[in-house]
Each structure stands twice: as C-alpha cells, then as structure tokens.
Amino acid sequence: MTSPPAIGARAPYASDPRQSRGRRAAEPDSPTRSPFQRDRDRIIHSGAFRRLQYKTQVFIYHEGDHYRTRxxxxxxxxxxxxxxCRVMRLxxxxxxxxxxAHDLGHTCFGHAGEDALDHKMAPFGGFDHNAQTLRILTKLEKRFAEFDGLNLTWETLEGVVKHNGPLVDAGGKPLKGDGPLPAAIxxxxxxxxLELATxxxxxxxxxxxxxxIAYNNHDIDDGLRAGLFRLDDLRDLPLVGEVLCAVEAKYPGIGRERTAHETVRALIGRMVDDVLTESRRRLAALDPRTVGDIRRHHSPVISFSPAMAEQDRAxxxxxxxxxYRHDRVNRMTSKARRCVRDLFDLLLAEPQCLPADWAKRAEGPGTARTARxxxxxxxxxxxxxxxEEHARLFDISVTT
Structure with a gap:
C-alpha cells in the first residue's frame, strides 16, 4: 500500500490563524477552534449555504437528482x-x-439567472455574484445577536473578494470592465x-x-449523463482524449459509465498534480518568507502550468x-432568464408584493434602494x- 506524502509544519508563507487580522466586530477566541475553523463552521451553518442545495450549475433542479447543484x-x-492546501502546507x-463560500452569492438558475439580474440592475449599480457573496457574509445573514452577517475574519473576506486576482490597480482604477467596482465591495x-490592489x-x-478543476471535470460528467455529447466526442481534446484512451486501454470493456468516471477521476488527478508542480516552481523562484510576499507578488503563485492552462482553455x-450552448440548455436558460426578469419587474414596480418582512424595508416603487x-x-x-413564486405572482389560478 502506498503511503500518503509526508506533510510538514505550516509553510512560512501560509496564512496563520494565530496572526489573523481579526474580525470587524471583536469576539473572544474559541477555546476549541482556530479563527479559520470558526469561519468554515459559520459558513456551513448559514442559510445561504443550505440554499445552495436547490441552486443549479447548468441544469434546473427538477431535471434529475444526479446533476451537480451549487x-x-x-x-x-x-x-x-x-x-x-495540505500537500503545500497551507x-x-x-x-x-x-x-x-465561493458560490454563496449566485442566483437561482446558474449564470442565466445572474445575467438576467445584472441586466435588470444595470441602472442601479449592476449585480455581481462575488459582491453578493460579500453582502451575504457581512450584511444579509442575520443569525447573531451582536452583528449582521457572519463576522468572518479579514482573511476569509479578502479571499472571497479577491480569489480571482486584484480588483484595482495601484491607483485604484478597476481592472475589469469599464464600470466602477460593485457597490457592495x-x-x-x-x-x-481588503487591499483590492494586491x-x-x-x-x-x-x-x-x-x-x-471541479466544474470543468464535473461538467464533463454531467454533460455525458445528460446525453449532450458522447465519450467519442472527447477524443480530439488535448489531455482529455489522452486520458480517455489511457483509461480504455487499462480497463477495456468496463462500460460507458465507469469509463466516464475513471476519465474524470484521472483528469482531476492530472490537474491537481500540475498545480502542485507549477506552484512549487513559482514558490521556489519567489522564495516568499511571509504571506505578505504572496499578496504583493505581481502574479498568482498558485497556478496551472502554461501547457495545462492551454488544455484547460480547450x-x-x-x-x-x-x-452550455446546446439547444436543450438554451431553451431552459431562456425560460430562466424570463422568470428572473418577470419577478424583478413586478417586485420593483409593486414592492408590496414582497413578503411582509421584506416589503416593510422597501423605499417605494422604482427606487435604487428597492431595486437592491x-x-x-x-x-x-x-x-x-x-x-413557485413566479406561479404565485403571475398565474391567477395559484393562490398559495
């Protein structure tokens, strides 16, 4: 039996919970958990996390129990x-x-729902799922007596907002898009x-x-399960075709489902190995002594190799x-966009149709505060x- 790799002490450039910059509202330390463990537990126990069970990636929830949800x-x-993180001593x-936490801010119906809501919110500052995640974690979750949100550590909030890289340049100019930063941020x-320039x-x-790594490989699995493409369609893809052929050579005649699973499993392993190899190379070149060295570096230190990045793009x-552009998915996402647009237009024009605890916070029809x-x-x-809410509001025969 092969032993797992030996894991040493935390790397000097890892985030150290003992050196956390703390929480916005001061709290006593937990006697049994580190600050980051408490953050994780608060996320798991949040209402927003539970709702991810019925928020979809690509397929609407009722299309099957085997497809991925958020x-x-x-x-x-x-x-x-x-x-x-374990292997890299982070x-x-x-x-x-x-x-x-990374998907807490996503709307219903995957990216179709977000696109529809962003379009409707364009006159009011737009909608961005990363900014909405921050809004949930710092304001919308109302579970604690002494503060709104989950009162997470600075490091967790920074990571949620900046996990895809800096948001502004050294002068404060937004790096992505032509508009300003999302209002929530x-x-x-x-x-x-949150030091948005690093x-x-x-x-x-x-x-x-x-x-x-997860969504690319698991979308392969879901796409095959849904019949949107076949295993044979993957043969010409760089890396994927190579891994598929290796699986078939090693396990001939095991059937389509097992072949698909073994291929996805091997692909995840190849991608993880590539991240580890490339990241170690970058770390050796940078020789960071603190987590601040990682933040201040001009490019990510954890990364795919250039070859793997190209295969990932393919x-x-x-x-x-x-x-994502299959006709079956297009029809479904078209319905989803219409559902979100209908709900937004009605509730903005008639905020009294919101549930009572929401309606009392509305400012009036059509205002920016009501839109948000x-x-x-x-x-x-x-x-x-x-x-169900669309049916209640638009189908006159539905009364409850």
Missing part, C-alpha cells in the same frame, strides 16, 4: 482545495472555508480595507484553481459550444422557490 459543487471544490481550514471597503493569500488562490471552449432589496430577495431564491 451545494455539491462547493463540497467538491472544498475537497480539492483542502487536499492541495492552512487547510481557510482553503476549505473559501471553497465553501465599495460600501464594505469604507469599513474595512493578490489574495495562497489559500484563496488554491480555492480558485480548485473551482476551475476544454472550456468544448463545454461552451457542446454543453429586490435583487437581494431574488438572488437568495432557489430554483424551486423562484419557479
């Missing part, structure tokens, strides 16, 4: 992130917390500086790569054309609730 995806990302609990920055710590960079292009309230309400919906 919840199962987040758990898979957390497993990959924790494994990478803080596993912070990596896991960031992986579990600007508002929070007035209370706590990269996030290494655990957040791991979580971002783990997300990429896989994304395949999934874009063969899965409606966006919060819709963004928190599961697929199932959005479908």
């Amino acid at each position: 919840l199962t995806h987040s758990l898979e990302v957390a497993q990959i992130a924790r494994s990478i 803080d596993e609990d912070l990596g896991e917390a960031l992986a579990l 600007v508002e929070y920055m007035a209370e706590q500086d 990269h996030a710590g290494p655990e957040a960079q791991v979580a971002a790569l783990a997300d990429d 896989l994304k292009a395949f999934l874009w054309s063969r899965m 309230l409606v966006a919060d309400f819709i963004a928190g919906m599961t697929d199932r609730f959005a479908i």
Whole structure:
C-alpha cells in the first residue's frame, strides 16, 4: 500500500490563524477552534449555504437528482482545495472555508439567472455574484445577536473578494470592465480595507484553481449523463482524449459509465498534480518568507502550468459550444432568464408584493434602494422557490 506524502509544519508563507487580522466586530477566541475553523463552521451553518442545495450549475433542479447543484459543487471544490492546501502546507481550514463560500452569492438558475439580474440592475449599480457573496457574509445573514452577517475574519473576506486576482490597480482604477467596482465591495471597503490592489493569500488562490478543476471535470460528467455529447466526442481534446484512451486501454470493456468516471477521476488527478508542480516552481523562484510576499507578488503563485492552462482553455471552449450552448440548455436558460426578469419587474414596480418582512424595508416603487432589496430577495431564491413564486405572482389560478 502506498503511503500518503509526508506533510510538514505550516509553510512560512501560509496564512496563520494565530496572526489573523481579526474580525470587524471583536469576539473572544474559541477555546476549541482556530479563527479559520470558526469561519468554515459559520459558513456551513448559514442559510445561504443550505440554499445552495436547490441552486443549479447548468441544469434546473427538477431535471434529475444526479446533476451537480451549487451545494455539491462547493463540497467538491472544498475537497480539492483542502487536499492541495495540505500537500503545500497551507492552512487547510481557510482553503476549505473559501471553497465553501465561493458560490454563496449566485442566483437561482446558474449564470442565466445572474445575467438576467445584472441586466435588470444595470441602472442601479449592476449585480455581481462575488459582491453578493460579500453582502451575504457581512450584511444579509442575520443569525447573531451582536452583528449582521457572519463576522468572518479579514482573511476569509479578502479571499472571497479577491480569489480571482486584484480588483484595482495601484491607483485604484478597476481592472475589469469599464464600470466602477460593485457597490457592495465599495460600501464594505469604507469599513474595512481588503487591499483590492494586491493578490489574495495562497489559500484563496488554491480555492480558485480548485473551482476551475471541479466544474470543468464535473461538467464533463454531467454533460455525458445528460446525453449532450458522447465519450467519442472527447477524443480530439488535448489531455482529455489522452486520458480517455489511457483509461480504455487499462480497463477495456468496463462500460460507458465507469469509463466516464475513471476519465474524470484521472483528469482531476492530472490537474491537481500540475498545480502542485507549477506552484512549487513559482514558490521556489519567489522564495516568499511571509504571506505578505504572496499578496504583493505581481502574479498568482498558485497556478496551472502554461501547457495545462492551454488544455484547460480547450476544454472550456468544448463545454461552451457542446454543453452550455446546446439547444436543450438554451431553451431552459431562456425560460430562466424570463422568470428572473418577470419577478424583478413586478417586485420593483409593486414592492408590496414582497413578503411582509421584506416589503416593510422597501423605499417605494422604482427606487435604487428597492431595486437592491429586490435583487437581494431574488438572488437568495432557489430554483424551486423562484419557479413557485413566479406561479404565485403571475398565474391567477395559484393562490398559495
């Protein structure tokens, strides 16, 4: 039996919970858990995390029990992130917390729902799922007596906001898009500086790569299960075709389902190994002594190799054309966009149709404050609730 790799003490450039910059609202330390472990546990126990069970990645929730949801995806990302952090001697609990939190701000109906809500919110500052995650973690979750949100550590909030890289340049100019930063991030920055011009710590960079690895490979699995493409369609893809052929040579005649699973399993292993090899190379070149060295570096330290990044792009292009733009998916996402648009238009014009505890916070029809309230309400919906709420509001025969 092969022994697992020996894991040493925490690397000097890892995030150290004993050196955390703390929480916005001061709290006594836990006698049994590190600050990052408490963050992870608060995320798991949040209402937003539970709702991920009925928020979808690509397929609407009622299309089958075997397709990924935001919840199962987040758990898979957390497993990959924790494994990478362990081998690289980073803080596993912070990596896991960031992986579990990264999709909390997504709307119902996957990216179709987000696109529809962003379009409707364009006159009111737009909608961004990363900013919505920050809003959930710092304001919308109302579980504690002494503060709104979950009162997470600075490191967790920084990682949520910056896991894909800096948001502004050294002069404060936004790096992505032509517009300003999302309002939720600007508002929070007035209370706590998340240092938007630097990269996030290494655990957040791991979580971002783990997300990429998980959704690409598991979308292969879901796409095959849904019949949107076949195993034979993967043969010409770089890396994927090579791994598929190796699986078939090693396990001839095991059937399509087992072949698909073994291929996805091997692909995840290849990608994780590549991240470990490339990241070690970059770390050796940088020789960071503190986590600050990682943040201040001009590029990510946790990364795919250039060759793997190219193979990853080829896989994304395949999934874009063969899965995300498949006619079955197009029809479903068209319905989803209409559902979100209908809900937004009605509730913005008639905020009295919101549930009572939401309606009392509305400012009036058509205002920016009401628009953000409606966006919060819709963004928190599961697929199932959005479908049912649309029927309640638009189908005159539905009364409850």
